[in-house]
Amino acid sequence: MKSIVIKNATLANGSVTDVLIDQGVVQQLGGSLKGDRVIKGDGLMLLAGFVDLHTHLREPGFEASETVLTGSKAAAVGGYTAIHAMANTNPVADNAAVVEQVHRLGVDAGYVEVRPIGAVTQGLEGNQLADLGLMNKSKAGVTVFSDDGKCVSDALVMRRALEYVKSFGGVIAQHAQEPSLTKNSTMNEGAKALKLGLTGWPAVAEAGIIARDVLLAEATGSRLHICHLSTAEAVDVVRWAKKRGINVTAEVTPHHLLLTEDAIGEYNTVYKVNPPLRTNTDVEAVRAAVADGTIDIVATDHAPHAAESKDCEWGEAAFGMTGLETAAAVVYTTLVKTGLIDWEKFQFIMSTKPAEIGGIAGHGRPIEAGSPANLVLFDPKHEVIVSGNTHSKSQNSPYIGMTLTGKVTHTIYNGRLTVTDGRLVELEGNNA
Amino acid sequence: MKHLLSIDDVSKDEALAILNLATEMREVNTREVRKLPALNGKVVANLFFEDSTRTRISFEIAAKRLSADVVNFTAKGSSVSKGESLKDTVLTLEAMGVDAFVVRHHHSGAPQKIAASNWSKATIINGGDGTHEHPTQALLDALTMRVRLKGASDSGDLAGVRVLIVGDILHSRVARSNALLLRKLGAIVAFAGPSTLLPRTATTLVDEVYFNLDEALENSFDVVMMLRVQSERMNSSFVPNSVEYTALFGLTDERFENLGGKALIMHPGPMNRGLEIASKVADSDSSAISEQVSNGVAVRMAVLYRLLAQESK
Numbered sequence: 215m216k217s218i219v220i221k222n223a224t225l226a227n228g229s230v231t232d233v234l235i236d237q238g239v240v241q242q243l244g245g246s247l248k249g250d251r252v253i254k255g256d257g258l259m260l261l262a263g264f265v266d267l268h269t270h271l272r273e274p275g276f277e278a279s280e281t282v283l284t285g286s287k288a289a290a291v292g293g294y295t296a297i298h299a300m301a302n303t304n305p306v307a308d309n310a311a312v313v314e315q316v317h318r319l320g321v322d323a324g325y326v327e328v329r330p331i332g333a334v335t336q337g338l339e340g341n342q343l344a345d346l347g348l349m350n351k352s353k354a355g356v357t358v359f360s361d362d363g364k365c366v367s368d369a370l371v372m373r374r375a376l377e378y379v380k381s382f383g384g385v386i387a388q389h390a391q392e393p394s395l396t397k398n399s400t401m402n403e404g405a406k407a408l409k410l411g412l413t414g415w416p417a418v419a420e421a422g423i424i425a426r427d428v429l430l431a432e433a434t435g436s437r438l439h440i441c442h443l444s445t446a447e448a449v450d451v452v453r454w455a456k457k458r459g460i461n462v463t464a465e466v467t468p469h470h471l472l473l474t475e476d477a478i479g480e481y482n483t484v485y486k487v488n489p490p491l492r493t494n495t496d497v498e499a500v501r502a503a504v505a506d507g508t509i510d511i512v513a514t515d516h517a518p519h520a521a522e523s524k525d526c527e528w529g530e531a532a533f534g535m536t537g538l539e540t541a542a543a544v545v546y547t548t549l550v551k552t553g554l555i556d557w558e559k560f561q562f563i564m565s566t567k568p569a570e571i572g573g574i575a576g577h578g579r580p581i582e583a584g585s586p587a588n589l590v591l592f593d594p595k596h597e598v599i600v601s602g603n604t605h606s607k608s609q610n611s612p613y614i615g616m617t618l619t620g621k622v623t624h625t626i627y628n629g630r631l632t633v634t635d636g637r638l639v640e641l642e643g644n645n646a
Numbered sequence: 647m648k649h650l651l652s653i654d655d656v657s658k659d660e661a662l663a664i665l666n667l668a669t670e671m672r673e674v675n676t677r678e679v680r681k682l683p684a685l686n687g688k689v690v691a692n693l694f695f696e697d698s699t700r701t702r703i704s705f706e707i708a709a710k711r712l713s714a715d716v717v718n719f720t721a722k723g724s725s726v727s728k729g730e731s732l733k734d735t736v737l738t739l740e741a742m743g744v745d746a747f748v749v750r751h752h753h754s755g756a757p758q759k760i761a762a763s764n765w766s767k768a769t770i771i772n773g774g775d776g777t778h779e780h781p782t783q784a785l786l787d788a789l790t791m792r793v794r795l796k797g798a799s800d801s802g803d804l805a806g807v808r809v810l811i812v813g814d815i816l817h818s819r820v821a822r823s824n825a826l827l828l829r830k831l832g833a834i835v836a837f838a839g840p841s842t843l844l845p846r847t848a849t850t851l852v853d854e855v856y857f858n859l860d861e862a863l864e865n866s867f868d869v870v871m872m873l874r875v876q877s878e879r880m881n882s883s884f885v886p887n888s889v890e891y892t893a894l895f896g897l898t899d900e901r902f903e904n905l906g907g908k909a910l911i912m913h914p915g916p917m918n919r920g921l922e923i924a925s926k927v928a929d930s931d932s933s934a935i936s937e938q939v940s941n942g943v944a945v946r947m948a949v950l951y952r953l954l955a956q957e958s959k
Contacts, residue, residue: 409851411755411779413777481754481758483759529755
């Protein structure tokens with residue numbers, strides 16, 4: 215393997231340095247370093263490779279929308295070196311065989327580390343616990359469990375799940391949505407939903423489940439993670455829980471940091487997503503919550519859908535939007551450029567903390583001699599008009615045509631370039 | 647105007663032009679030969695994904711009186727029951743040559759979707775979409791109010807007219823379209839209903855909101871429009887039961903007596919006699935319910951004429 219040297223890159227702490235990478239490891243930081251391949255880092259941020267805790271790779275079962283390979287490529291282009299694949303595949307990832315298959319497909323693809331998330335309940339049906347222990351013991355080594363797309367709404371099942379995974383250090387990632395309050399809901403409850411004649415999804419359906427679950431986490435002494443938090447009310451509940459010392463973490467998606475329900479316009483199905491896009495007040499609340507640490511991480515909820523699932527009536531359209539390739543730019547644009555957070559915090563929410571929650575070794579590590587070389591170079595001055603060109607199999611990006619600031623120029627996974635000058639490196643033949 | 651999707655698309659001038667054309671069509675409908683050649687050779691397809699009596703038949707008669715060829719598509723018994731998508735249904739009919747689709751759909755926004763897509767070049771007329779809008783109903787309601795309150799030959803707006811719409815506002819496409827249109831025409835519009843069916847945000851749509859019908863009726867309305875309340879609302883905890891609904895929000899004989907014949911009574915149909923409106927009230931001289939239906943034909947003739955015969959203007 216050839217060595218790589220990155221010249222004059224800026225680290226999150228502001229220092230400018232050369233970095234030598236060889237044998238998959240950061241060998242040295244300093245001045246005037248030499249290597250086989252030289253990357254100019256002037257003006258670029260060198261950060262720990264991003265880690266996504268919430269990705270839908272659709273394989274097995276929905277390969278028309280995405281595969282582990284295409285999703286991995288999109289992730290690499292977005293600056294990710296590790297992603298967590300959600301369990302709502304077909305068959306559902308509720309047993310060792312499926313999570314091992316997804317893990318294997320990730321290794322074969324080779325662009326990022328693919329960590330399967332296991333279902334909490336069999337078939338995501340919310341009744342019987344899935345094979346939590348066996349998935350943990352499998353080669354996939356699952357530690358994050360989620361019925362994402364559905365809420366574990368039964369309080370007893372949720373309590374048991376929290377208790378059960380505690381013994382092997384697992385975490386339950388809850389999709390917080392009280393189903394009885396959100397029957398047929400397709401957008402945020404409020405004046406806009408009333409005008410469009412759509413059933414509203416009230417904030418209390420999210421905050422109510424979170425309130426219950428943080429108290430369950432406290433009662434059981436277990437670890438809880440809240441997926442895609444979207445409302446100001448939910449922020450307040452999580453803030454209260456953290457103050458109380460409850461072991462809870464929370465994520466927000468890039469789209470909830472940037473977009474509001476106004477984007478829906480006249481039933482534009484690209485903007486149909488669950489939880490729904492909210493109001494300006496909510497956007498401001500989740501941004502502030504990232505800044506003050508109430509929300510721990512950004513996770514994409516990358517949810518690819520085939521064209522026919524969006525080219526239809528609003529009521530029939532699938533929920534979800536893609537996000538792996540645009541996440542870093544959205545987070546930079548909404549949080550760093552606005553002065554709400556600094557680069558160290560950016561690195562923390564995009565890499566360090568998601569790696570910690572996912573229990574994933576070798577990612578989100580400080581950039582120092584001896585660290586595994588999972589890195590990203592990000593150009594904060596590059597303005598991009600988002601195009602429909604994507605490595606994802608699906609086209610349902612909500613940002614097409616929008617101008618975002620910031621671009622991933624290089625991604626290094628296990629010491630190997632997966633993205634160079636903003637372009638994906640085809641790995642065949644490069645693996646040797 | 648290429649399509650009629652929402653009252654939002656209709657300017658005040660456009661609305662008055664439609665109403666005034668409808669006034670002429672009312673006259674045509676009284677002639678011995680009630681037919682105009684305006685849409686000769688045009689094909690109007692009634693694309694109905696939801697059950698309907700009056701709207702479908704009204705559009706059919708309207709189109710036929712303008713000499714258009716009319717085809718009726720209903721989801722029941724079609725390939726939709728085999729799982730055919732809206733897109734493929736529209737593409738199929740489009741390929742056979744359709745000039746206008748009248749779309750009735752259970753999903754809010756379905757006509758908007760067809761109009762915004764590249765599936766069809768035809769004119770799209772919203773015949774009622776989900777719980778969103780029913781623009782031709784609002785136009786026929788406005789015409790009925792104008793004829794009854796200002797005379798059959800009036801060509802003006804509804805400035806200062808006070809209209810109370812009562813019932814299940816949350817699920818009513820009639821309420822939404824009427825609120826938009828009547829306010830555009832200068833009327834003052836109020837909603838009344840139980841707070842489970844009348845969201846707090848309704849204040850963004852109308853001038854006044856009442857959660858007590860008796861209190862509302864004290865505020866001298868020129869028009870009281872009762873909405874159909876569906877029995878399923880009783881089963882999903884919107885209101886306790888139909889007896890309580892009638893007692894609190896029904897236009898009963900007693901409430902009607904108290905109005906002293908001063909208000910015009912309307913209902914878009916189909917009515918639940920004895921539930922939201924007493925039978926005697928529906929059949930009284932104050933009631934314009936049958937005129938709403940006959941004005942429906944005139945208004946739909948006017949809409950079809952403006953969109954299909956005058957579209958190139």
